[in-house]
Amino acid sequence: MASFTAPKIVSSRSEFTDSHTLSRYVATGGFEGLKKALSMFPEAVASEVERASLLGRGGAGFPAGRKWSMLRKAPVSCLVINGDESEPATFKDHYLVEREPHQLVEGIIIASYALQVSQVFIFLRGEFALGLERVQQALNDAYEYGALGSNIMGSGFSLDIVVHPGAGAYICGEETALIEALEGKRGFPRIKPPFFPAAIGLYGQPTVVNNVETMANLPWIINNGGAAFAALGGGRSTGTRLFALSGQVNNPGMYELEMVKNTFRDIIFDPALGGGIPEGRKLKAFIPGGVSAPWFGPEHLDLPLGQDEVAEKASMLGSGSIVVLDDASCAVRAAWRITKFFSRESCGQCTPCREGSGWLERIMFRLEHGGGRPEDVELLLDLCDNIAPGLSWPPQQTTICVLGSSIPSSITSAITMFRSEFEAHVTNDGCPHV
Amino acid sequence: MSHFRTEIRQRAEELVSLYPRKRSAMLPLLHLAQEQDGYLTDEAMAEVAELTGTTTAEVRGTASFYDMFHLEPVGKYVVGVCTNIACLLAGGEELLAHASSTLGCPVGGTSADGLFTLEETECLADCNIAPCVQVNHRFVRTTTPETLDALVDDLRNGRREDEIPPHGTLIRVRRSGGLRVPRAQLADERAAAQTAREERAAKVEK
Numbered sequence: 001m002a003s004f005t006a007p008k009i010v011s012s013r014s015e016f017t018d019s020h021t022l023s024r025y026v027a028t029g030g031f032e033g034l035k036k037a038l039s040m041f042p043e044a045v046a047s048e049v050e051r052a053s054l055l056g057r058g059g060a061g062f063p064a065g066r067k068w069s070m071l072r073k074a075p076v077s078c079l080v081i082n083g084d085e086s087e088p089a090t091f092k093d094h095y096l097v098e099r100e101p102h103q104l105v106e107g108i109i110i111a112s113y114a115l116q117v118s119q120v121f122i123f124l125r126g127e128f129a130l131g132l133e134r135v136q137q138a139l140n141d142a143y144e145y146g147a148l149g150s151n152i153m154g155s156g157f158s159l160d161i162v163v164h165p166g167a168g169a170y171i172c173g174e175e176t177a178l179i180e181a182l183e184g185k186r187g188f189p190r191i192k193p194p195f196f197p198a199a200i201g202l203y204g205q206p207t208v209v210n211n212v213e214t215m216a217n218l219p220w221i222i223n224n225g226g227a228a229f230a231a232l233g234g235g236r237s238t239g240t241r242l243f244a245l246s247g248q249v250n251n252p253g254m255y256e257l258e259m260v261k262n263t264f265r266d267i268i269f270d271p272a273l274g275g276g277i278p279e280g281r282k283l284k285a286f287i288p289g290g291v292s293a294p295w296f297g298p299e300h301l302d303l304p305l306g307q308d309e310v311a312e313k314a315s316m317l318g319s320g321s322i323v324v325l326d327d328a329s330c331a332v333r334a335a336w337r338i339t340k341f342f343s344r345e346s347c348g349q350c351t352p353c354r355e356g357s358g359w360l361e362r363i364m365f366r367l368e369h370g371g372g373r374p375e376d377v378e379l380l381l382d383l384c385d386n387i388a389p390g391l392s393w394p395p396q397q398t399t400i401c402v403l404g405s406s407i408p409s410s411i412t413s414a415i416t417m418f419r420s421e422f423e424a425h426v427t428n429d430g431c432p433h434v
Numbered sequence: 435m436s437h438f439r440t441e442i443r444q445r446a447e448e449l450v451s452l453y454p455r456k457r458s459a460m461l462p463l464l465h466l467a468q469e470q471d472g473y474l475t476d477e478a479m480a481e482v483a484e485l486t487g488t489t490t491a492e493v494r495g496t497a498s499f500y501d502m503f504h505l506e507p508v509g510k511y512v513v514g515v516c517t518n519i520a521c522l523l524a525g526g527e528e529l530l531a532h533a534s535s536t537l538g539c540p541v542g543g544t545s546a547d548g549l550f551t552l553e554e555t556e557c558l559a560d561c562n563i564a565p566c567v568q569v570n571h572r573f574v575r576t577t578t579p580e581t582l583d584a585l586v587d588d589l590r591n592g593r594r595e596d597e598i599p600p601h602g603t604l605i606r607v608r609r610s611g612g613l614r615v616p617r618a619q620l621a622d623e624r625a626a627a628q629t630a631r632e633e634r635a636a637k638v639e640k
Binding site: 041042043085086087088089090091093094116118119125126127128129130132133134136137139140143144148149150156157158159160162163164165166167168169170181182183184185186187203244245246247248252253254287291321323325329333334337338341344345347 | 452453454455457458459460461462464465486488495496499500501502503517518519520522523555556557558559560561562564568570571572573604605606607608609610611613614615619620621623624627628631634635
């Protein structure tokens with residue numbers, strides 16, 4: 001049975017069609033968190049977030065408090081919000097920027113106060129035209145309301161926030177590529193080390209890059225305390241999280257659920273959530289956390305929705321997006337399309353990723369569309385092994401960023417779980433499902 | 435002489451002023467150039483180079499990296515149909531093929547009347563309403579051939595112009611002014627806060 005006892009932390013206004021307006025926001029407790037935060041010392045605000053043990057909601061799941069503490073000693077720094085949501089099947093930030101823009105802005109002001117940053121940019125995916133308009137309006141409203149600008153709410157704290165549109169590039173979700181784009185360049189991930197922009201970030205200055213959903217949690221954490229947040233969930237996965245459910249389920253959608261207290265079975269099958277697989281079909285496989293994640297089968301349905309719980313089974317909760325494949329769908333076709341995506345979105349800096357993704361895509365294409373060869377499965381595995389040696393999880397990396405090492409996930413999953421389908425594609429000279 | 439119209443030029447200069455380094459305004463300025471011309475003309479890219487303190491080669495080299503920037507003319511309406519995983523499972527490829535026949539243009543091409551350009555897109559982050567379709571980056575939520583045809587009919591007859599501006603116009607909400615906090619004031623404030631914090635920390639250590 002799914003657990004619904006936890007409060008809605010970031011999607012509490014989802015029932016209101018005017019949730020994006022300032023009046024609705026203020027009428028439903030908006031800016032109370034900011035007022036409270038401004039009455040505290042900045043380091044006390046940061047401690048509260050650390051107490052919440054809030055894991056970053058972008059995909060890597062790095063503790064937000066620890067990301068912040070890397071900056072503690074630095075007097076000048078930048079905060080950049082990553083709203084470049086492009087991981088296929090992820091649509092939570094899309095919701096947050098369109099429907100809860102004030103909550104995002106309030107969270108950012110709280111973080112800016114805690115960190116005492118002087119420059120703040122919200123990097124939003126360019127394809128979110130409405131989201132860009134809603135966030136810009138929310139910023140305009142916040143200036144008008146006295147929550148931005150000089151001497152915010154009489155606290156002596158001043159701040160400007162600038163919204164910055166992206167222009168269509170998956171790779172800009174990688175934080176150093178995002179910084180490059182924000183500096184007006186091609187979105188090429190930066191060579192590591194330094195591993196974190198906290199050392200050298202925007203304009204060479206110490207920079208924190210946080211995800212939209214991470215920021216959206218802050219007003220609640222300040223209002224209710226970090227301990228109340230940490231009391232939700234389990235283990236390292238505290239609080240609630242927005243899960244994006246898509247694919248072959250009866251009720252695809254976005255669901256805010258308490259971490260760990262629910263399982264994949266709950267979100268896919270509970271009548272109040274995914275509502276199960278379409279009539280007459282069965283679950284074949286599901287992707288637990290965005291297309292970079294290795295796939296799971298029915299045997300993993302009772303795994304809790306928690307970061308470490310999923311990692312222990314050699315995949316990742318990633319961006320919290322779950323894609324369901326039913327038994328009428330083709331594993332080769334699904335893996336081919338995901339590979340095509342990586343091939344299109346590879347930035348081209350590193351040879352294993354640039355050449356490897358294209359080569360893999362061509363092999364997967366011929367398997368799916370005709371022309372596949374008996375040796376193709378071994379060739380696919382060999383190529384994947386060259387991109388991510390050992391094919392272990394988490395993957396080994398031969399490239400500047402993790403896009404490269406994410407490419408093999410879908411192919412190796414499909415081969416491991418459905419090898420006979422690959423053989424059938426060769427025998428049939430194309431997809432037997434079509 | 436400016437290629438940008440007076441109003442666009444003014445907005446361009448405002449954008450540049452929001453960043454500590456001019457080049458940071460590159461992507462917003464390129465969007466603005468597309469708002470004026472529908473795509474990136476050589477003249478506009480030269481002006482963006484002037485505004486950002488870069489060369490036209492750097493502007494073109496940056497612009498060509500990003501899918502949303504068009505270096506050739508496109509239709510008034512750029513229709514994007516997603517075929518990535520969630521949309522694939524919901525018939526995205528079939529809807530894309532249908533769109534191609536309805537619009538009368540191949541994927542990646544523009545219709546003869548110049549009204550439509552059709553693109554196969556990657557995931558647009560609206561996967562619960564699949565297959566996902568955008569027109570000029572507005573989610574239109576036409577998931578079936580019938581609703582897509584009705585939308586195209588509306589667009590041909592100018593019935594959705596309020597909701598969907600011509601290609602290039604991305605953000606219609608203007609920022610209500612430039613930066614409000616002078617940089618010097620901000621620097622002083624942060625320095626004072628840092629000092630106060632160090633004093634508090636020192637007290638705790640004692």
